[in-house]
Every structure is written in C-alpha cells, then in structure tokens.
Amino acid sequence: MTTADAHAPAVSIRERYRDVVSDRWPVTVAPQADELVSSWLHRLAYANGVPPKAFVRVLGLNPGMWSAALDLRLPADIANLLYAKTGVAPDRLAAMTLSQDLPGQLLLPLRYNRDRDSSAWLQFCSRCLTEDAQPYFRRRWRLATRVSCTQHGCRLRDRCPSCHGCIAVFDQAGLVPQHYCVACGYDLRRAPVPYISPTTRTLDRCIDNICSLEAIAHSPFGPMLIRRLLSMPSAAGGYYSTMMLTGLSTAARTYCAERLSSRSEWPVDYATYDEKDRKARRLRHLIPPTSDHCAWIELLANALGRRRGRPVVSEGNEPGIKLLDLLGAYAGMRPGPGRRLVQELIGT
Incomplete structure (x- = not known):
C-alpha cells in the first residue's frame, strides 16, 4: 500500500445501491389491495x-x-x-x-x-x-x-x-x-360493461359482506348458508336449476341471481295498508345491525330457503323473512350511490 492509498478515503456502497449487488431480482413490484x-x-x-x-x-x-x-x-x-x-x-x-x-x-x-x-x-x-x-x-x-x-x-x-x-x-x-x-x-x-339490475347488485353485496370465513366459521348457521348459496340455481329455477353455483359462468350465475331478486318471480302481495304496516314494524324488529354477521347469516339462509319452500334454520318460532324484504332492509341500511333507486325497485 502506498502513502497515497493510506490517506485515501474509505469507499463503501451507498444504501440505494445495495440491492444491485444483492441476490434480489432486478425489479420488485408492490402488492396491491386485495391482489391475488x-x-x-x-x-x-x-x-x-x-x-x-x-x-x-x-x-x-x-x-x-x-x-x-x-x-x-x-x-x-x-x-x-x-x-x-x-x-x-x-x-x-x-x-x-x-x-x-x-x-x-x-x-x-x-x-x-x-x-x-x-x-x-x-x-x-x-x-x-x-x-x-x-x-x-x-x-x-x-x-x-x-x-x-x-x-x-x-x-x-x-x-x-x-x-x-x-x-x-x-x-x-x-x-x-x-x-x-x-x-x-x-x-x-x-371489454364492454354488462348491465346488472340494482336489486341483483344488492343481493350480491349482501352476500359478499356477510360471507367472510370468520363469520361463517363462528355461526351455527354457516354450513346451511353455504349449502343454500351453492343451491341458488335450484332456488332460482329456470334453465340452470339442476346446476351448482360454482359450476356456472358469471353470466349464468347472474341469471340465477336476477331471478331470485326479481319481484316478478314472487307471488303478488295483495296485503292491505294495515297489513303492510304491521309487516314493516315486524321487519324493523327482526332486522339486526349490519355488524351482526351471525344474525344476517341466519336471516339470509332462511330467506334463500323460503324461495323454494325449504325449512328455516332458526331455532325459534319466528317465521323467516322473504328475500326481497331482506334485500329492501339491507338496501336501506347501506348508504351509497343508487340507494334510492334500489329501494324504489324493491318496494321499500
């Protein structure tokens, strides 16, 4: 080592260059929200x-x-x-x-x-x-x-x-x-954006919001809800009634959801004003807060069961809520764009 070398400043790799000489791949991409x-x-x-x-x-x-x-x-x-x-x-x-x-x-x-x-x-x-x-x-x-x-x-x-x-x-x-x-x-x-009705979108979001793994795993009604969700094509009737939900394309599953959430697929309600008022009061009594996932799992399982006359899963004697009524209540509790239109179409 020469005298000049002895007095030379020490050379070190700057922090920003460390990855260049490391075993990492040249480019790293950051994961995005909810990315697979x-x-x-x-x-x-x-x-x-x-x-x-x-x-x-x-x-x-x-x-x-x-x-x-x-x-x-x-x-x-x-x-x-x-x-x-x-x-x-x-x-x-x-x-x-x-x-x-x-x-x-x-x-x-x-x-x-x-x-x-x-x-x-x-x-x-x-x-x-x-x-x-x-x-x-x-x-x-x-x-x-x-x-x-x-x-x-x-x-x-x-x-x-x-x-x-x-x-x-x-x-x-x-x-x-x-x-x-x-x-x-x-x-x-x-790709062109396909249309989906407001009521079907409400059903879709209702299912999505309550069907977390943790909520279903801790609810005694979770297994029944999963079975009835998988049997939605049967409950909806029509062309795909013999199929399982997971075996259908997005368009076919949307068809089933449209039939389930369409008012034309349900019997006409000839109730009087007083009867409708009693029904509204009963709904307010039965509908839980959106944070009560276990209660919503029970209600949704019963509502999907009622669509084809299946037995309710509730332990009490209180009759289940019809799916359209449940969606109407859910739409009224979820703020956001299009809420008024959803409520009008459902009839709440």
Missing part, C-alpha cells in the same frame, strides 16, 4: 422481463395453472424464495392467498374451457383494470357468489369478449401485460 398472489406473480415476471409461462421454471414448479394453484396454497419454500428475491414478507404473501378469509366451498374451481355456461377460475371488471396504474386481479373475483364489482356496481366478466376464452395468464409465452387475452391479444380494459 397469481396476479402479483404475473406482474413480477413481466417487470423482470420474463413471460409467465417461463417464470414457472424460475420457481421450480410444473407448468399448467401454476399461478392459480398458488392462490389456494403457497408452499413455505416458495414464499421464502419470493421473500429472498423481492423482500415481500411471507405473511404479506399469505394474505394474498385465498386461504385467509374466503370460504373455500364458494370459490370458483380451477378450470378454463370454452363452454360459455360453465364456470371459469377468474373474473374481472374492465373498469377496475382501466383505472389501475398497473392492472391486477382481485381476490374476491374468485368467489362464485360474486357477480358484480364493489367499486363500480357493474357486472363482472369471466371471458374475453373477443374470443370468449378464459383468463389464462399463466400460459402467456410472450412478454405481454396480464390484462391482454392470451388467446387473441384483446385488451380486457376495453
């Missing part, structure tokens, strides 16, 4: 210049619906690898899976086919994808009970409107963002 693990992995692969179909080899997994399978169960070794390469903690990754707070029986099955009436594994809202800075897919879009977007109130889609193919980003061999159809390249953000 699969969606995050697709964005991560794209950001690092690797197509999803090739990224599966980076994780040491088998091809196929590899990312969709990780939504259901994220192995510890994969979570640790992702943590080492991205800095996203395993508990944060676990929160992006479907095992946290969504009932497994109500999830759409892992399959994708061209039968328009059959279920696909994932749905999307084109408006959400349009507004996202980096389009991503939400966890609640995997629920079979979900047919509308919470943010925009429009009906969800489960197929590309151009080629009618299902979402299959895990099979994307090109370096293309995940909001483009793998089969035909259509930009899903451009």
